Amino acid sequence: MKEMIQNLVDALNLSPDNVPLRLQVANLMMNEKMYAEAADQLSEVLKRSYGHTSAQQQLAECFYHLGKYSAAIITYEQLDFEQLPVQSAAFFIRSLIKEHSIEQAIELYRHLLMQHPQFSDEEIDRELRLGSSTDTGDDDFMMDDSSFFLEKPTTKFSDVGGMKNVKNEISLKIIQPLKNPDLYKAFGKKAGGGILLYGPPGCGKTFIAKATAGEIDAKFISIGLHDILDMWIGNSEKNLHQVFEVARANKPCVLFFDEVDALGSSRSDLKQSAMRHVINQFLAELDGVDADNEGILILAATNAPWSVDGAFRRPGRFDRIIFVAPPDEEARVDILQQLLKDKPVGEMDVKKIAAQSEGYSGADFNAVIDIAIEDKLTQSIETGELQPLTTKDILRALKVHKPTTQEWFSSARNYALYANESGLYDDILKYLKIKR
Numbered sequence: 001m002k003e004m005i006q007n008l009v010d011a012l013n014l015s016p017d018n019v020p021l022r023l024q025v026a027n028l029m030m031n032e033k034m035y036a037e038a039a040d041q042l043s044e045v046l047k048r049s050y051g052h053t054s055a056q057q058q059l060a061e062c063f064y065h066l067g068k069y070s071a072a073i074i075t076y077e078q079l080d081f082e083q084l085p086v087q088s089a090a091f092f093i094r095s096l097i098k099e100h101s102i103e104q105a106i107e108l109y110r111h112l113l114m115q116h117p118q119f120s121d122e123e124i125d126r127e128l129r130l131g132s133s134t135d136t137g138d139d140d141f142m143m144d145d146s147s148f149f150l151e152k153p154t155t156k157f158s159d160v161g162g163m164k165n166v167k168n169e170i171s172l173k174i175i176q177p178l179k180n181p182d183l184y185k186a187f188g189k190k191a192g193g194g195i196l197l198y199g200p201p202g203c204g205k206t207f208i209a210k211a212t213a214g215e216i217d218a219k220f221i222s223i224g225l226h227d228i229l230d231m232w233i234g235n236s237e238k239n240l241h242q243v244f245e246v247a248r249a250n251k252p253c254v255l256f257f258d259e260v261d262a263l264g265s266s267r268s269d270l271k272q273s274a275m276r277h278v279i280n281q282f283l284a285e286l287d288g289v290d291a292d293n294e295g296i297l298i299l300a301a302t303n304a305p306w307s308v309d310g311a312f313r314r315p316g317r318f319d320r321i322i323f324v325a326p327p328d329e330e331a332r333v334d335i336l337q338q339l340l341k342d343k344p345v346g347e348m349d350v351k352k353i354a355a356q357s358e359g360y361s362g363a364d365f366n367a368v369i370d371i372a373i374e375d376k377l378t379q380s381i382e383t384g385e386l387q388p389l390t391t392k393d394i395l396r397a398l399k400v401h402k403p404t405t406q407e408w409f410s411s412a413r414n415y416a417l418y419a420n421e422s423g424l425y426d427d428i429l430k431y432l433k434i435k436r
Contacts, residue, residue: 001032019049026058035065053079057088064091069098081108082115090121097127106151150221150250153214160204160211161338162331169322170195170212174297178216178252194286194298194317196260198305199324200408202363205301206258208324212297213254221247222256228278237281244285244296251295260300261307279309286317303408305424306415323427326361326405329354335362336394339369344376346388353394359403371397 008025012018022045029038039062045055056075063072076084076092084092089112096105109128112119157167173195177184197205206222213220221243228239247253284290286298300318302308312318327335332354340348360368372393379387413432416425420436429436 001028005029005032005034016044017048019045019052022048023055026055030058030062033065035062038062039066053083057084060095061088061091064095069095073099073101081111086112086116086119090119090124093124094121097124102128103151150219150246150253151210151213152217153210153220155207155211155214157211157215159214160208161334162327163204163208163324166197166208166322166324169320170208170297170299173320174212174252174254175216178295194300195320195322196305196308196313196318197299197301197322197324198303200326200361200405200412201303202361202404203324203326204362205324206256207362209254209256209299209301212299216252216254218252218254218297219247219250220254220256222258224258236278240278240281240285244291244293247296248291248293253296255296255298257298257300259302260312261302261304283311283317286312306419321424323425323431325427325431326359326403329358332357332360332365335365339365340389343369343373344386344388346390348389348394349391352391353398356395357398357403359405360398361403361405364401364403364405367401368394368397371400 005025005028008021008028012021012025015021022041026038026041026045029035029041039059042055042059042062045052046059049055056079060072060075060079063069063075072091072095076088076095079088081089081092089108093105093108093112096102096108105124106128109124160167177189197208199205209222210220212218223243228236228243243255247255286293298318301324305321308318313321333350336350336353340350357365357368369389372389375397376387376389376393409428409432412425412428413434416428416432417434417436420426420429426436
């Protein structure tokens with residue numbers, strides 16, 4: 001085989017622009033595990049045929065086999081992950097694992113499993129999967145057969161700008177009981193329970209949940225509706241039970257349900273639908289009817305608390321309901337500093353920007369800075385010189401992108417004024433400076 005490869009290489013010397021022949025040579029070399037030589041051939045293909053998808057995929061695989069994981073990642077990131085063959089997607093995920101980019105590996109693995117539910121890879125599974133039996137090992141990143149992940153976050157409260165009230169409430173409910181168990185035991189208070197976070201989208205509800213786990217060195221499971229629901233009757237309930245069982249086997253654990261209103265809609269509205277059974281299962285798991293939930297903090301987030309069944313708010317379930325407002329001025333300064341940290345910046349007064357951006361969420365600031373960057377890229381291309389971001393650029397972008405929280409508050413205001421008998425939404429009125 002090596003003699004045949006050499007003959008083809010000699011032919012390439014006579015016809016260096018023959019791309020199909022180079023690809024054939026590269027394939028033969030990869031079959032013979034001649035990855036360095038194959039990489040050279042594939043690089044030549046890309047010089048002659050820029051953006052050749054197949055060549056990029058093979059080159060990235062060569063980099064992986066050569067132990068050049070960063071180069072493999074950079075090459076794969078130039079391609080559309082959704083269009084990658086399964087084998088290439090697996091090599092991309094393995095490269096991320098090798099470079100300890102676990103969160104990105106988890107995210108891509110989710111996508112791969114959604115496209116190919118039966119996919120299995122021994123190396124990836126060893127790093128990211130949690131077997132169907134509740135494994136209590138010390139692996140920080142695992143996954144079970146229902147496609148949810150058990151993480152060990154390093155993010156802490158100090159990484160979250162603002163949210164003092166939210167941090168205090170969470171601290172009282174979960175952090176202090178773990179740090180002062182005897183004190184809480186004396187008052188008959190257990191560690192654990194449920195907190196429902198509500199507010200406009202993009203204001204950091206998921207981030208604060210993950211930081212809670214990091215603050216107490218706990219495991220973290222983030223669950224979305226697609227992780228739970230199954231087309232077959234009964235399977236959704238089993239999935240939900242399994243999530244709680246994994247959390248119970250890995251205490252202390254923060255179990256986070258995003259968009260819980262989709263799971264916790266009013267049962268009376270659902271009548272006899274299958275979702276009603278899922279909700280009843282959820283309530284039973286929250287109550288810990290057949291299991292011990294001590295040491296588990298169950299956090300949930302919703303943009304529509306008025307759609308959540310009242311049964312979820314009973315004592316022992318989500319008995320603390322916390323409003324997560326758009327970031328205050330101090331938090332906006334922190335967010336801007338973080339987002340601009342690695343960008344080319346000139347004269348920049350983040351305090352001035354923060355003072356003029358009330359109501360903007362963290363997601364809004366991402367959009368604002370993207371708009372400003374696009375303008376600076378256009379200027380840089382026209383002048384031939386890098387044009388750094390300035391205060392004026394960000395302020396100009398603020399006029400283009402209005403805060404998305406305004407629409408949410410338009411709806412929330414009506415609920416706070418006319419469906420607030422228990423005072424549940426008083427924090428919304430306080431934020432809007434409306435007196436009842």
